[in-house]
Amino acid sequence: MKQAILLLSFGTPCEKSDLVPYMTSIRHGKAPSEGELEVLTARYDAIGQWDNVNLQTMGEQQKKSLETLLGVEDIYLAYLHKPHSMEQAIKAIVDAGYTSILSIVTSPFYSVVGTGAYERKLQAILQEYSHISLDNIQSWWDRSQFIEYWSSRLANLNPTQADTICIFSAHSVPVTTVGDYVFHITSAAEKIAERVNLNHWCTAWQSAPPYGEWLGPTIETVIEQALLEGAKRIICVPFGFVSDHVEILYDNDILCRRIVEVTGAVYERVPMPNGNALFMAGMAEAIKERINK
Template sequence: MKMAVLLLAYGGPDSLADIPAYLLDIRGGRATPQDLLDEICHRYAAIGGFSPLLHITQSAAAQLQARLGLPVYVGMRHWTPWIKDTVAQMAADGVERAAVICMAPHYSSLSIGAYRRKLDEALAQLARPIDISFVESWHTQPDYLEAVAANVRAALARYAPEERDEVLVVFTAHSLPEFILQRGEPYDRQLRETAQLLADRLALPADRWTFSYQSAAKTGVPWLGPQIEEYIVELAQAGRHKLVVAPIGFIADHVEVLYDIDIGVQQIARQYGVRVERPPMLNDSPAMVTILAALAEQALQPAIARG
């Protein structure tokens, strides 16, 4: 049986010229208002004019392939290489069974569920099915927790030893519409569980860490909060001027990290006399490859055992 791994990520523009078509796909074919287009172009221009997500994911995939000795493919939800094209290539290569891992640890129907729907649409087009083991969430995976905790420790170490007891760690994740709570989805619960487990590993008492959302879209419906941009101001007014902001809902250097945190949040923090340090993302690090290898091996274990 020919086995493989498929890594799924959000996708991002390769250049500023790609942004109109990229947004058109995200918005399901609806035209993008000019002010929104201008704002998104501004944000990508500020981080270098493109998204590094594809390069990061392909680098992780190449390292994972070398680690596992299995082919590893990459599919993007909103840009090339499209999930449907990657799945078609897998079928052409004779793949019979695949572990599918989304490059996001926490489940929501709006995030991981959307990847699954795109995958199912692609699989439905195949003449011969591929047996799929889909990893729905991995927010408590031990290697993931240890790798994020190590990066948070490194960020805390940028403060002088005598300052560290005053530093507040703020774990963040991408906000989603509040209606997911009414649906009973586990996204918020999983994020808070991850944050608590990280705090435990870091031996942070309750007054040394907190949780916030970030990067909410303006859609006319309420989104999960608090929002980090407002929360920074509240913390400053409460006398918390030393922060580590750790985006635990992201694995790689998305625009939500490189712009929303590194530029947007930092601008607000400076206005209020707040120092913000951000841990590095896992990206294509050896630690990330270890996480992906463990997830893939677990997903494929029955097939590996059968030989």
């Protein structure tokens, strides 16, 4: 049996013309209004999306890093919210003669609406290819490399000062789909906090849409409360995400920074892994372990 490795990523718009189909996919077929599109465009403008090749090619960079770590050349890359990307990847895999696919999502934590969305779409596409089997690695946050990456980068910021609070954040999910998501996020945060000997830390949730009932408290609320309680320095640790993109560079580095600095406090953030070899080694280890079973 030949097995292809399929790396799955969220995707990002590369040109302004990509925004409407991109957001329409994220919103399950509902196109953004003109007003919403103006707001979204302004946010991507603010982070320099249209001129930043690194932001536009992050998935490709992570794929190359993973191929180097695994010593293979046949990793396929597909995006959830780029038109036909997953369909094209599956067709290429089939055309290459593979009969089995091992998929892994760049996101380290499993949630029904997050990683689960990739699985559901893959299964729907594979209905046309009954001879192809699918195995999904649902999460890999418990790898030592994942914990080590965030611990070492956080430690570099001297986070144990008395007036400092570290806020670990991940993407919010609908309250009806929580499952083990909160437990895993909290467990990972506890491991990192213990490794770094943190005195003051908490978890928060970000990037929830303005509709429905989503998991809280929001990162904005947590920051405001920390400042009210006397924190003079806020360190954001968005370890539920894997790379620089609008939810980090705008939501954290612009919106959250504004909340912090208007009070005279200091805002800092742990650097995102992107294609970092240590971080990607956690993903590679998860793949090797599954292949060798």
